[in-house]
Amino acid sequence: MEFTIDWYFLIEKLLLISAVLGISLVVAMYSTWGERKVAAWIQDRRGPNRAGPFGLLQPLADGGKLFFKEEIIPAEANRFLFILGPSLAMFTACLTSAVIPWGDSLTIGGREVSLQIADINIGVLWIMAVVGMGVYGIMIGGWASNNKFSLLAACRGASQVISYELPMGLALIALFMLSGSLSLKDIVEQQRDGLWFVVLQPIGFLIFLICAFAECNRTPFDLPEAENELNGGYHLEYSSMKLGFYLFAEYINMFISSVLMATLYFGGYAFPYMDSLGIDGNLLTVLGIGALFIKTLFFIFLFMWVRWTIPRFRYDQLMKLGWKVLIPLALLNMLITGAVVLFRQNGFNF
Amino acid sequence: MGIDMIIFTVLSAIAIAAALGVILSKNPVNSVLCMITCFVAIAGHYIMLNAQFLFVVHLIVYTGAIMVLFLFVLMMMNLNADIEPQKRNWLKYAGAISGGALLLVLVAALRDASLPAIQGGGNTEIGLVENLGKTLFTSYVVPFELSSVLFLSAMVGAVVIGKK
Numbered sequence A: 001m002e003f004t005i006d007w008y009f010l011i012e013k014l015l016l017i018s019a020v021l022g023i024s025l026v027v028a029m030y031s032t033w034g035e036r037k038v039a040a041w042i043q044d045r046r047g048p049n050r051a052g053p054f055g056l057l058q059p060l061a062d063g064g065k066l067f068f069k070e071e072i073i074p075a076e077a078n079r080f081l082f083i084l085g086p087s088l089a090m091f092t093a094c095l096t097s098a099v100i101p102w103g104d105s106l107t108i109g110g111r112e113v114s115l116q117i118a119d120i121n122i123g124v125l126w127i128m129a130v131v132g133m134g135v136y137g138i139m140i141g142g143w144a145s146n147n148k149f150s151l152l153a154a155c156r157g158a159s160q161v162i163s164y165e166l167p168m169g170l171a172l173i174a175l176f177m178l179s180g181s182l183s184l185k186d187i188v189e190q191q192r193d194g195l196w197f198v199v200l201q202p203i204g205f206l207i208f209l210i211c212a213f214a215e216c217n218r219t220p221f222d223l224p225e226a227e228n229e230l231n232g233g234y235h236l237e238y239s240s241m242k243l244g245f246y247l248f249a250e251y252i253n254m255f256i257s258s259v260l261m262a263t264l265y266f267g268g269y270a271f272p273y274m275d276s277l278g279i280d281g282n283l284l285t286v287l288g289i290g291a292l293f294i295k296t297l298f299f300i301f302l303f304m305w306v307r308w309t310i311p312r313f314r315y316d317q318l319m320k321l322g323w324k325v326l327i328p329l330a331l332l333n334m335l336i337t338g339a340v341v342l343f344r345q346n347g348f349n350f
Numbered sequence B: 001m002g003i004d005m006i007i008f009t010v011l012s013a014i015a016i017a018a019a020l021g022v023i024l025s026k027n028p029v030n031s032v033l034c035m036i037t038c039f040v041a042i043a044g045h046y047i048m049l050n051a052q053f054l055f056v057v058h059l060i061v062y063t064g065a066i067m068v069l070f071l072f073v074l075m076m077m078n079l080n081a082d083i084e085p086q087k088r089n090w091l092k093y094a095g096a097i098s099g100g101a102l103l104l105v106l107v108a109a110l111r112d113a114s115l116p117a118i119q120g121g122g123n124t125e126i127g128l129v130e131n132l133g134k135t136l137f138t139s140y141v142v143p144f145e146l147s148s149v150l151f152l153s154a155m156v157g158a159v160v161i162g163k164k
Helices: A007-042 A058-068 A079-099 A123-144 A148-179 A184-193 A202-215 A240-265 A282-307 A315-345 B003-024 B028-048 B052-076 B089-111 B129-138 B141-163
Strands: A106-108 A111-113
Touching: A007 A058, A007 A079, A007 A111, A007 A240, A007 A282, A058 A240, A079 A123, A079 A240, A106 A282, A123 A148, A123 A184, A123 A240, A123 B028, A123 B052, A148 A184, A148 A202, A148 A240, A148 A315, A148 B052, A184 A240, A202 A240, A202 A315, A240 A282, B003 B028, B028 B052, B052 B129, B129 B141
Parallel strands: none
Antiparallel strands: A106 A111
């Protein structure tokens, strides 16, 4: 009847989880500011510039506004599920960050602290599992609202997420063939020594990028929110912070997808010539974290750039692109990758 | 009582409570949600046995795909309890008897089963992706390939039905 708990380990992990969650939330918060600034820049406007310098306090003002607004739950709605929907959306958005290596290890007081919450050897599959569960937030919220437009949007959202999960998974299989490991840490370490996987897997990366847009419900695939046909989408009946959570979950998803793309295809925290700089230890780790964040910010910018450049797809076009273009392309990519890996293993070098 | 035992107990309690919720709740959507909870708790058991691959595939396939389809179908149906026809009594008895028979078979089958993973304290390595893949593609390659043909035929069948 005795516990042996490594308290330092527990505290270390708790601190790490809090830090990762905090950073995700802050980045998501300032993505809303960034989005409006990028939109303004593309449309030749000024964007938010009243609250604080450069409008930097705008996200706080928006958050405060959402918290203090009146909360309305429709009379015919299922109360429990109505609240569960946005909670699940936020929950699944935050879960993915557990397996991402945010940096190499830090040495604090003689103790090596890995900057990854869980280095499980199925890291990437965990992400696929969480993405799959992300559908529930949309579906439950849309159904519980008891509104036909919400339900339609929820069905659209769910079928979109399910359809684009498949090419995403197939694109990742081609990546695993090269890496030989499902652990994100291993994938990053391989890119540290060799080429970035985007060089070896350009088609795979393109498919992954398109699917990431669809999974986050971002333009050009933001059909669950198509306001001109559906009046606002699956969160039509939501008000106050519950709406805020849905919108916020989208920004967290965007952040996590950007980190994932940077990690899987662009070397994660590894940057070119990092081992020939002549520095090591904590300083190199911090530089690595910086590199990861620069790559991530670029992808977040890409998300916004595309949103304000490309118009929305029609629903049948979306399904056609997913099932008839991306899946065959991903299968072909997998076949070619498999063939090349096999040839190289048998000694044909070209 | 180690921390393993505590987690096991909590997970089992959640799984059993959720399983009861599936059959006892009146609202089919709540049943589906209870079933999802039950699946997640069982996935927790898999990770306690260090069967990481099984854990994540269970989450992807059951909670991520199959239950979404269940929810899809239920949401499209009219869930008005008043117009639902009442089940006849003999149907209830038949259900209880067949369920009891299944329980009997399961208990009989599991009574003498050897479960090395549980007795070994959950430290086996067989559930990791590498070992599982090697086993599947060497010792069990014929059943594996046969089942993949079976899946392919099911997919073709679905497409044929969808085309009609």
